[in-house]
Amino acid sequence: MSPEFIAVVAVIVAALVFDYTNGFHDAANAIATSVSTRALTPKVALGVAAIGNLAGAFLGGNVAKTVGSGIVDLPTGMESLGIVFAGVIGAIAWNLITWYFGLPSSSSHALIGGLIGATLFASGIVQWDVIVAKVVVPMVASPLVGLVLGACVMLAVMWIFRRGNPAKLNRGFRLAQSASAVAMAFGHGMQDAAKTMGIIVLALYTGGYQDNNTDIPLWVFFSSAAVLALGTYAGGWRIIRTLGRRVIHLDPPAGFAAESVASAVLYTAAAFSMPISTTHTITSAIMGVGATKKFSAVRWGVAGNIVTAWVLTIPGAAAIACVVHLAVVPLFG
Template sequence: MELALVIGVIVVALVFDYTNGFHDAANAIATSVSTRALTPRIALLLAAVMNFIGAHLGTSVAQTVGKGIIDAPNGSHGLIVVGGALIGAIVWNLITWYFGLPSSSSHALIGGLVGSAIAASATVHWSGVVEKVVIPMVLSPVVGFILGGIIMIIILWIFRKASPRSTSRGFRYAQTVSAAAMALGHGLQDAQKTMGVIFLALVVGGYVSPDAGIPEWVITASAAAISLGTYAGGWRIMRTLGRRIIHLDPPRGFAAEAAAASVLYTAAIGFGAPISTTHTVTSAIMGVGATKRLSAVRWGIAGNIVTAWVLTIPAAAVVAALAYLGLHWILE
């Protein structure tokens, strides 16, 4: 029974990873596609490859998710807790994807873990949630907004006397690099979250020690699932990020991607914090747009996105709690 549950949880985790990929594909490539620096299919292929590579660059975020958010009970009960968390995250991902809202898959997963744990009366490490999730959740969009604006101002100053046509053409090429960097950061951040959940399931099932490292097959499977999901694409969200917040040109697209990638690398490598790629790149786009003029940013759309951000953790937690109760009733 337990082995079947472990396998089931791993399969559901990889399904979540896949939905994370197509839900968040827009994060890495929306700006490049909207500025016509890359064609949609080439951009998706680039993002998928860089996601796969990025997933192999570290495991600090995976360790935070696997050990620092909840303590699930050992045995089948703990596996049901993890399964409920994943179902909550997947359902919220699908809801926000359907409505084209770039919410955070990362925070959906964290909310799922917390909601399922609360429903099961399991331990939630609230200090870890605050320090590794809530504080970075607030800071990363702020830093992304400010850094995006600063990079854009620097670009405007350096190229103030250059021909707009040649500058635009040059930044179309530069966006290939910045989009690749953004996709690498997405793999470094988001694939690790699934690794952490699979690791948690293996620990709860008694198949690995809590002090062990992340098995290589878990890393590869998570990397492959998110890459396949990325290549499948998330066109609804891509339209929101790439066109509806602000009209982007290549220099502004480059600035937004460079700012977001910098924040992702710093959070993952420096702090092991599972921040949201969605929050980061969206706020960077807003910061870049604000340097043109404040009215250039469609703040109404931005407000809808922020509402989705605020709702993500509690909404995913509620769905996960219901999923846990359903699984508990069926399986125990």
């Protein structure tokens, strides 16, 4: 086996490990609200999330192309494979750190930050114009949109059903949440499995096993989707508790509003090839929904810790990737 083949396999394995950590780290995005409102049992919710992620991945090609070809510009060769490997390891490390502390940070931005850090450290080309247009602007806009739309949808729900029987409404919205949880999981698959697909395609291209970094082989769709689904089914209970209970106590109407808003934002971003954070989107939607009931009902201290993790994600993953790249350079020489 050639060194290039071994290097490509190493990057693909690292990408799938990241995919798995993404699954259990971001399982909370799809199921925290449904579990906390008791619309779904934990096992059923995880199963729904896994199936939704699996199905959604097959419609994430646009996002995959942005990650694979729009973030960094790398030539073919061993050095580039080392850069991609270091970037992915940086993202994995950041996922594990934030998972340990129960912080719902963005796996997407961890991966992008890792790629940026390793590429800059190796004096490679970072495509800042694409990053600003398709990463930075959506990174700021999607939580704001989630926050405002979450509040608007919740106010609409409260007004429309203002004369309804609370017990009957809760039962009805628990059923509705089954659909909104599926929609959320589907959107998560469109966004997050796509990022792993982009990395695998980038590895195949820089390793010389593919002529371009935009075409996605069918086996890449299946492997990325399946591993993300497995990771999701493994769960991520630390983060599920943070999103489902520590930010605000949700009832079924609020859970339905938050999930519906978040999934709509995810679909819109995917249509425009924007790799946004499912974590940012659902968390901000939960905050917007909660603030309509009583501003003080949202535990803004917990929310502040989450925002801090958001801000630190890209530079934190980038810094780790730099250290990893320094360590692996001899292996990819």
